[in-house]
Amino acid sequence: xxxxxxxxxxxxxxxxxxxxxxxxxxxxxxxxxxxxxxxxxxxxxxxxxxxxxxxxxxxxxxxxxxxxxxxxxxxxxxxxxxxxxxxxxxxxxxxxxxxxxxxxxxxxxxxxxxxxxxxxxxxxxxxxxxxxxxxxxxxxxxxxxxxxxxxxxxxxxxxxxxxxxxxxxxxxxxxxxxxxxxxxxxxxxxxxxxxxxxxxxxxxxxxxxxxxxxxxxxxxxxxxxxxxxxxxxxxxxxxxxxxxxxxxxxxxxxxxxxxxxxxxxxxxxxxxxxxxxxxxxxxxxx
Numbered sequence: 001x002x003x004x005x006x007x008x009x010x011x012x013x014x015x016x017x018x019x020x021x022x023x024x025x026x027x028x029x030x031x032x033x034x035x036x037x038x039x040x041x042x043x044x045x046x047x048x049x050x051x052x053x054x055x056x057x058x059x060x061x062x063x064x065x066x067x068x069x070x071x072x073x074x075x076x077x078x079x080x081x082x083x084x085x086x087x088x089x090x091x092x093x094x095x096x097x098x099x100x101x102x103x104x105x106x107x108x109x110x111x112x113x114x115x116x117x118x119x120x121x122x123x124x125x126x127x128x129x130x131x132x133x134x135x136x137x138x139x140x141x142x143x144x145x146x147x148x149x150x151x152x153x154x155x156x157x158x159x160x161x162x163x164x165x166x167x168x169x170x171x172x173x174x175x176x177x178x179x180x181x182x183x184x185x186x187x188x189x190x191x192x193x194x195x196x197x198x199x200x201x202x203x204x205x206x207x208x209x210x211x212x213x214x215x216x217x218x219x220x221x222x223x224x225x226x227x228x229x230x231x232x233x234x235x236x237x238x239x240x241x242x243x244x245x246x247x248x249x250x251x252x253x254x255x256x257x258x259x260x261x262x263x264x265x266x267x268x269x270x271x272x273x274x275x276x277x278x279x280x281x282x283x284x285x286x
Contacts, residue, residue, distance in 0.1 A: 004118025139172030193241030
């Protein structure tokens with residue numbers, strides 16, 4: 001399986017050939033950076049873990065060269081960081097028993113370009129070679145520029161598929177900006193608490209980030225627990241850990257929909273929910 005960048009890396013932990021492994025994918029996550037998959041898609045990873053019928057494939061689009069670094073990684077140049085992060089992502093795939101792990105190794109600047117690049121060709125090849133039940137992407141309210149760029153490149157590629165080949169479910173997951181702010185009817189709850197030891201271990205694989213100055217291990221597990229507990233004020237917790245997602249399926253099914261309008265519609269519904277609650281309890285004159 002060949003991709004645009006010579007540094008692209010394809011790894012099947014169980015030794016299956018990449019083509020058949022991609023073809024049998026049932027759960028597909030496409031993310032900007034190494035460790036985003038493990039933050040976004042723990043629900044899919046745990047659902048497929050050890051299953052003979054469900055297969056999780058992860059795709060990292062960028063090369064990881066721009067990661068912040070401190071401590072023992074402070075003096076690593078970009079080439080060294082690429083090597084470290086590629087190895088960490090492979091280790092996570094092995095630990096999580098992923099079906100397949102693809103790292104496309106595109107520089108972030110190329111991903112952020114809306115013009116023709118190898119990114120589009122790579123995504124076309126991936127989407128053309130599999131038919132997953134669910135796809136996990138970044139969400140369009142994320143505040144990381146590269147996350148938004150990867151999301152848009154993925155939506156462009158998915159919309160270019162024949163209508164019959166477009167995925168049945170596409171979810172935008174939280175990383176840089178949580179989605180607990182969304183109105184309750186709009187939120188999709190992903191159960192991230194079924195394999196807590198695995199979830200924690202997967203995040204800790206990425207030592208270059210944790211020891212390098214970002215405590216994703218603490219923050220990710222904490223956010224999931226907070227999502228579960230603060231889901232509803234009048235019921236006991238339905239799960240121990242939740243990742244919130246935004247349903248992006250309509251954006252793939254109907255290419256005429258504006259991504260901006262669709263996303264801001266969620267903001268408008270939150271605004272209306274806040275206004276209605278204040279009005280209900282007599283806040284008109286306050």
